[in-house]
Amino acid sequence: MTYLVLENYIKCKHTDCVEVCPVDCFKEGPNFLVIDPDGCIDCAVCVPECPADAIVAGHEVTDSYWTDLNARLAVSWPVITKKKAPLPEAEEFKAIKDKRHLLEE
Numbered sequence: 001m002t003y004l005v006l007e008n009y010i011k012c013k014h015t016d017c018v019e020v021c022p023v024d025c026f027k028e029g030p031n032f033l034v035i036d037p038d039g040c041i042d043c044a045v046c047v048p049e050c051p052a053d054a055i056v057a058g059h060e061v062t063d064s065y066w067t068d069l070n071a072r073l074a075v076s077w078p079v080i081t082k083k084k085a086p087l088p089e090a091e092e093f094k095a096i097k098d099k100r101h102l103l104e105e
């Protein structure tokens with residue numbers, strides 16, 4: 001199993017999660033992060049760190065789109081281990097649920 005980053009996180013990038021991951025498996029894109037399924041050890045310490053409640057256990061996710069997306073983008077995006085400032089629009093977009101189309105790869 002792995003944990004996954006879901007739609008709530010698009011255009012947020014709070015990045016609190018990356019500092020607690022013991023195996024550095026968060027990968028960074030322009031306006032989203034993903035979790036590398038090959039590195040995640042299912043420890044769940046990142047879950048309460050996310051202000052957008054966007055990190056979920058893979059077995060709780062019924063839409064395989066997010067499983068496939070995390071795995072695919074984790075291959076090409078670089079590792080992020082240090083917290084950085086969220087995107088300027090993060091607060092505005094945190095409450096928006098339907099924003100899959102805004103994901104920049």
Ligand code: SF4
Pocket residue numbers: 003020021022023024025026035039040041042043044045046047
């Ligand atoms: Fe990292 Fe643990 Fe979160 Fe997986 S569950 S991404 S290993 S902090």
